[in-house]
Amino acid sequence: ETGVTQTPRHLVMGMTNKKSLKCEQHLGHNAMYWYKQSAKKPLELMFVYNFKEQTENNSVPSRFSPECPNSSHLFLHLHTLQPEDSALYLCASSQGEPNSPLHFGNGTRLTVT
């Protein structure tokens, strides 16, 4: 069983809705990440938090808003999304050092209608 838990597993939302994705890690890691996985494309790094501070924002549209209240929890707030935002959103955590592997959750499958 993964040490990184994501909820919900599936989410269908309209373009005018507001929803949030939740991620919790039980591994004592310092860094947490949001990735977007679309078919036939490399994983896209969206946001990184180290010790609750955002250290990376890869030109992500403002309709995606991350929140990291502590080192164990990470949220991704969604509003006025587009159909092309439909994808698998993966949360990951790591020790935060360059050679530390990432530990991923099982993802939230998002469909925007």
Added chain:
Amino acid sequence: AQSVAQPEDQVNVAEGNPLTVKCTYSVSGNPYLFWYVQYPNRGLQFLLKYITGDNLVKGSYGFEAEFNKSQTSFHLKKPSALVSDSALYFCAVKSGQTGANNLFFGTGTRLTVIP
């Protein structure tokens, strides 16, 4: 610029035969290299990594990978494939010169092991 190439979208191999999943990379400075596996409806799972030292790295589930600096490759291998190895495999690279956050993934290779 940093990048990872997985030239094969799909690899098919018979059960019991050796398997190879290819990966080449481009990175500034010394690379940190990783392999991950993704089963259906799951997140990615870490298999193995190369940081420094021996070019042959051993990882989980009997997998190993060979780092070749001159060819900038990091191919994943297993001597005898199992049906349960069927999954999506991702190679990833990080530069030792940049921050810890810049991990670049390939597009993935789907491995199918045929009984």
